[in-house]
Amino acid sequence: MIDEFDLTPNQLDALREIGNIGAGNTATALSQVVNKKIDMNVPKVSLIPIEDVPDLVGGPDAIIVAVFLRVYGKAPGNILFLMPKKNAFFLVDDLMGRPHGTTQELDEMDISALKEVGNILTGSYLNAFFHFTNISMVPSIPSLAMDMAGAILNVVLVQLGQMGDHAMVIETKFLAEDDSINGHFFLVPDPGSLGTLVKAVGVE
Amino acid sequence: MADLIKVGMADYKVGRSPSTLISYGLGSCIGISLYDPQRKIGGLLHIMLPDSTQARSSDNPAKFADTGIPLMINDVVALGASRSRLVAKIAGGAQMFAFSNATDIMRVGTRNAETCKQILRRNGIKVIAEDTGGNYGRTVSIDLNTGSYKVKTIDRGEKNI
Structure with missing residues (x-):
């Protein structure tokens, strides 16, 4: 087994690139859902x-x-889409076609909508992942x-x-053009999955 | 102005009156407070997992209930607390996300709470208050002047136990 925490710079680069492709897809999906331009930063791969x-994400x-999904397959892990409360409420307003500031608490419908966004983003992320690594998750x-x-x-x-x-953690930040949506997308591979991922992209 | 001493995840601090020890954002983690009411000396430990023997080696004994609790007991006693007067309060141990097929690891909160009580009992320390379970996060703090253990949540207000 590759020692997880002893990755070479090349391997870190490879993980960053995987994250990048996944995140690019995800940003596009998010942008289509809310019909706004969404920027993303270069994913950070960090060992902390x-x-x-x-x-x-602003302190404990x-x-x-947070929308949480467990990822199954050859390289299992967890996906978390995190947003500050205010931004999550703006996103719900966008999704429901209400002016910003309308949502004061989340009802069943809002929760369901946010979960669906998490679902769409995760789907597009994992899809990109699959194309790059051929590992289906x-x-x-x-x-x-x-x-x-x-x-x-x-x-x-x-x-x-x-x-x-x-x-x-492989982390990407999203930011809408009007600052209304500001989220973090985290992929946290299980211990043992990193080796599988690095091997799949063939980087020594 | 009394000191506010922060206790991180997988960490513990001990102190004396008038300090307050605080730990933010516990989910399945448990915050265990120890207190000697006469000397007004106590400690706060923020553990993540119940059992160090089921985990791969770690450099941090404060991450686990079985290794962290004895460590904190020794430190509060070293600071001048009487072991026989120590009382414990515990809070945390939530399950943050509900899944129908929740794996063991997602139910770790419950196991954490059980194990903490077991280990405190084994060390002869009485648990006099408890606020565990549920599906919400908690911020806990112990006021070493009064021994009052405050549990704060975002939707369910705050209480002193």
Whole structure:
């Protein structure tokens, strides 16, 4: 097994490129859903101490909306689409054709719509992944929570915590032209999956 | 102004009155507070997993209930607390996402809570209050002047246990 945390610069580049292609597809999908121009940054592939992960999204007590999907297949992992509460509410307004600021809390319909967005984004991400790596991955049904970032990230972190003290995250930030949508898309491969991914793209 | 001492995930801190120890955003994690009401000395531990023997090696004993709790007990005693007077309160252990086919790891919150109580009992420490389970996050803090353990949530208000 490749030691996860001992990747060469080339292998990191390869992972970043995989993330990039996935994210490009995902940004396009998001842009089509809300009919707005969506920018993304170059994905960050980072190995960070587990306890620092919540800082990526504003600290452990920041209130965020998260759509969570488990990914099954040869390289299992978790996908999280995270948005600050305000931006999630704007996105719901966009999806429902209401002016920004209308949504004050999420009802069943809103939750369902956000989950569907998570679904679409994940689908396009994994699809790109498949084209690049030939590893097919199947997402679970989406699940949604609105809560403190630390609490939400617990879900993936405990899993990684069993294997080590660090987390490898492939993260992309999305930003709409009018700043209304600002989300983070995280792929957190299970321990053991990174080796499979790196091998699949044939980088030594 | 009393100190506010932050306790990160998989970490613990000990202190004395008038400090307050706080840990933000617990999901399935558990915040375990220890307190000696007479000396007003206590500690707060934020564990992620129940059992270090089921995990691959880790450099961080504070990540697990079985290794973290004894460590914190030693430290509060070293600071001057009496072991026999120590009382514990625990909060956290939620399951954040509901899945019908939830794997064991998603139910880790429940196991965390059970294990914490077991280990505290084994160390002769009484758990006098508990706020665990549910599907929501918690921020916990212990006021070392009063021993009051505050549990804050985003939709369910806050309470002192």
